[in-house]
Amino acid sequence: MVELDPTTVTIRSARDADVRQIQHLFDLCYGDRYSHPEFVSAAYLRKMMYSDNSILLVADEAGEGVIATASVVIDVGAYADLIGEFGRLVVHPGKRGQHIGHRLMSERIKRVEDYLHIGFADNRVAHTRSQQISLSHGFAPVGFLPIQNGEPVALFARHFGDALKLRRNHPRVAPQVYGLAQRALRSCGIEADAIVDEMSPPYGLDTGFEIEEMSAKGYATLLRFERGRVRNPEIFGPARVHFGLRTLESHNTSYLLARKHGHLVGAVGYAHDARLDHAVRIFELVCADESPVRVLLKELMRRSREEWRVDYVEVDVNAHAPRMQKTLLELGFVPVAYLPAAVFHQVERLDTVRMERFYIPVRTDDLHLCEESKPVVEMVVRNLNTRTIQPQLVQLLPTTRLGHGLNREQAARLSTLFETVTFADGETIVEAGRRDARLYILLSGMARVFSGTPAEEVGTVAQGELLGEVSLLRKTPHSANAVADGLVEAAVVAHSDLNQLLKQRSDIGLLLFRNLATGLSNKLSRTDAFLSIKPWE
Numbered sequence: 222m223v224e225l226d227p228t229t230v231t232i233r234s235a236r237d238a239d240v241r242q243i244q245h246l247f248d249l250c251y252g253d254r255y256s257h258p259e260f261v262s263a264a265y266l267r268k269m270m271y272s273d274n275s276i277l278l279v280a281d282e283a284g285e286g287v288i289a290t291a292s293v294v295i296d297v298g299a300y301a302d303l304i305g306e307f308g309r310l311v312v313h314p315g316k317r318g319q320h321i322g323h324r325l326m327s328e329r330i331k332r333v334e335d336y337l338h339i340g341f342a343d344n345r346v347a348h349t350r351s352q353q354i355s356l357s358h359g360f361a362p363v364g365f366l367p368i369q370n371g372e373p374v375a376l377f378a379r380h381f382g383d384a385l386k387l388r389r390n391h392p393r394v395a396p397q398v399y400g401l402a403q404r405a406l407r408s409c410g411i412e413a414d415a416i417v418d419e420m421s422p423p424y425g426l427d428t429g430f431e432i433e434e435m436s437a438k439g440y441a442t443l444l445r446f447e448r449g450r451v452r453n454p455e456i457f458g459p460a461r462v463h464f465g466l467r468t469l470e471s472h473n474t475s476y477l478l479a480r481k482h483g484h485l486v487g488a489v490g491y492a493h494d495a496r497l498d499h500a501v502r503i504f505e506l507v508c509a510d511e512s513p514v515r516v517l518l519k520e521l522m523r524r525s526r527e528e529w530r531v532d533y534v535e536v537d538v539n540a541h542a543p544r545m546q547k548t549l550l551e552l553g554f555v556p557v558a559y560l561p562a563a564v565f566h567q568v569e570r571l572d573t574v575r576m577e578r579f580y581i582p583v584r585t586d587d588l589h590l591c592e593e594s595k596p597v598v599e600m601v602v603r604n605l606n607t608r609t610i611q612p613q614l615v616q617l618l619p620t621t622r623l624g625h626g627l628n629r630e631q632a633a634r635l636s637t638l639f640e641t642v643t644f645a646d647g648e649t650i651v652e653a654g655r656r657d658a659r660l661y662i663l664l665s666g667m668a669r670v671f672s673g674t675p676a677e678e679v680g681t682v683a684q685g686e687l688l689g690e691v692s693l694l695r696k697t698p699h700s701a702n703a704v705a706d707g708l709v710e711a712a713v714v715a716h717s718d719l720n721q722l723l724k725q726r727s728d729i730g731l732l733l734f735r736n737l738a739t740g741l742s743n744k745l746s747r748t749d750a751f752l753s754i755k756p757w758e
Contacts, residue, residue, distance in 0.1 A: 230321065232328045235277040235290065240266050242287035243279065246311045254371070260309070269294075276332055280312075280321050288313040291325040293333050293340075300457040302565040303338040303382075307360075310351060322354045330358060338384035338570065339562055343374040346598075352377070352591045362594045363405040364558020364575060365601040367583040368499075368532055375594045376558045376575075378409060385411065387570045388562040392540035393418045395547045396725075397607075397637050398556045398574050401600045402540065405559035408597060418543035419634075419725055423551050424514040430486065432520045435476040439485075443476060446485050447507045455542035457564045457573055458504020462490065474504065477521055479513040487513035489521055493529060501525045503536040515548055522552055526580055533579045537563065540572035554578045555604045579605075606640045613664070614639055614712060621662055621685040622739070626732050635729060638722060639712040644705035651688050656698040658716040661688040666709035672701040681706070690737050693719070 235243065240263050247261045259265060269277040269292060280289035291310040296302070307329060312321050330340075342360055344351040352362075352375055360377035367373045391414050394402050402415040435443060440462075447462045460474050473494040479487040487508035493501045503521065508514055525531045537560070538545050546556075554576040562570035585602045614636035618624030624632055641664070644650050650661060650668055668682040679701070682688055688703050693716055723730035 229283040230288070230324070231281045231283075232278055232324055233281060235266070235270050235279045237267065237270070239279050239287050239290075243290050243311075246287065246290060246313060249314055250311050257371075276329065277309075278325055278328055280325060282316075288316045289321045289325060291322075291329060293329050295333060295336060296459065300454070300564040300566060301459055303336065303384075304563070305333050305337045305340040307340055307342040307355075310354070317350065322350065323357065326354050326358045334381050337381045338387075338565070339560075340379045340381065341560075342377045342379075343369055344377055344594075346373050346375055346588045346590060346594075348589050349591045352594055355379075356591065356593055361408040361410070362597045363408060363560060364401070365598040366557055366575075366577075367579070367585065367601075367605070368581075371499075373584070373588065375590065375598060378560060380409065380562060384562045384570055387565075387568070389541065389569045389571055390414050391416055392572045393421075393543050394540055394574065395543050395550060396634065396722075397550055397604065398540075398546055398559070401556050401597070401604065402559045402572075402574070404597050404600055406561055408593070409561050411561055415540070417725060421543045421547065423547035424511055424544060426515045426519070427512045428516055430479040430481050430513050430516055432516070433478050433480065435478055435488070439478060442485055443478065443488055443507075446488070446509075453539075453542075454506075454566065455539045455545040456503060456506045457537045457539065457571075458490070458492075458502060460490065460492065460504050462488075462505065462507070476505075477517055477524075479508075479517050481513075486510070487517055489517040491521060493525075493531070499532040501529065501531050501534045503534065511544075514545075515552075518548065518552060522578065525578075530580075532581045533577050535575065535577050537573040537575050539564075540574050546574060546576070549576050549578075552578065553608065555601075555608045557601050557604070603640060607637055610639065610641045610664075610712060611636045617662075617664065617685070621687075623660075623662060623687055623733060623736050625736050625739075627729070631726075631729050631732070634726065635722070635733075638714045638718045640714075642711050642713050644709040644711070646705055646707050648705045648709075650703040650705060650709065650711065651692075651699045651701070653700060653702050654698050656692070657689075658692070659689060659713050660693050660716065660719065661711045661713050662686075663688070664710045664712055667706045668703045668709060669706045670701050670703050676702065687737075692716075694737060 243266060244261050247255055269275045275292060275294045277292045278290065279287045282288045289312040292308055294306045296304045310322055310325060342355045344355055355377040360379040362375055363378045364376035366376055393416050396417050396419065399415055399417045403413040406413045443462055474490060474492045476488045476490045478485060489503060490505035491501050491503050522534065525534050538549065556574050557577050558575035560573045560575060563573040564571050583605055585605060590598055615632050618632040618635060619627045663682060663684050663686055665684055668688060669678055670680045670682060671677060672679050682703065689699065692699050
């Protein structure tokens, strides 16, 4: 690679004459894999050049032409006030590693920092280059979007101006959101002040409504209804009903309306372009009371899955609205990002939780992450893995020794802590002397337990039984080896996560410790011959 002479490269605003070269850069870097080719159409690029709410820059090398490009799109007004999206960074493959991306980022920040409160950057995880550029310019990881524009990206944020001075403190979040919220807040250098809300219930399902698509005739009715019914909004997005019917239609947005006895009682707004989009974005919810909330969301999910066949549904939820968070969790959504001070409402900025519901398999392997990105991305991946097995665990836990006596709500809360692991025949599950601080429930298969030197088989553990409870109760390393007898699938929870839950939910803790003691006693009674030597687990 020939070293680039920085004096020959100029960072400037894009011009009409650059359009074909910008398109060529995208073609070199993505080929036909770029998920939204309309974003590099000549009309779209020229619109960015001349819009007051966007800048499009290029790096121009003398004698070579355009060798890189990047943009910022600024949202002004509504809830997304003073937000900038730093994106579309593309560098010629032959010019990478020569700090062009850093120069483009510096110039973008210089041009817009006086007009922003918060900036977001979607960074590719096919490599770490864009992540490193964001980090070096003060951005911090706050989430992981598994299928953003057709590929996984790490979401980064940076705060400007008075954003944090205006932030409302102590958001109240659902337990499943708490870990991600704390990690994202610390990542941004903000005091981790999220509060777990254990008690607020999700919205109930009331099916006594007629659901219909909004028509031109129904728009005026919805506009009148909307006024005064969003005092404490729970969902935020880039559009609102008062933007006007023509503007809404031009952005491929619409509403589902809920009526009762012919009267409008609620509506949910969503964006979806059936020709291009593989996703639905929920951007507004207005209701006279809480009764139509869940049925509106559920009907939108049904249409997304059965009629529109989308890959996923996305929504930004108020971090101070635990009931909405819990409702979406029950509908299969997963928290994928926590966005401090993301929206402007009245006189303050509110945190939001980005949640997504996936209808296609999500790959989380082969991710190339910088060290700063790993904690947040790993938290999201864990949420994805937990969501996969949670319905099974809610049914299974009350039938196991650990979960005997749990009601459905308690089982659902406990199930959020678990991930699944698989062991091949003969693979060690727990090892004597190892302190891995994890508890296992066998979901399928059987394990054989060995202890002593030489190793002697002292028992078996079947589906629904536990491994590692002695280590949990005594806070000691494992006292025996457990080996998979055939293929074994297990649900696993870290001791630290379980102990944290028990501090918050004494009702669950009393049941679990009683069950752990009973189960351990029953297990030991099956190995009377070994009791005189050493208890096993």
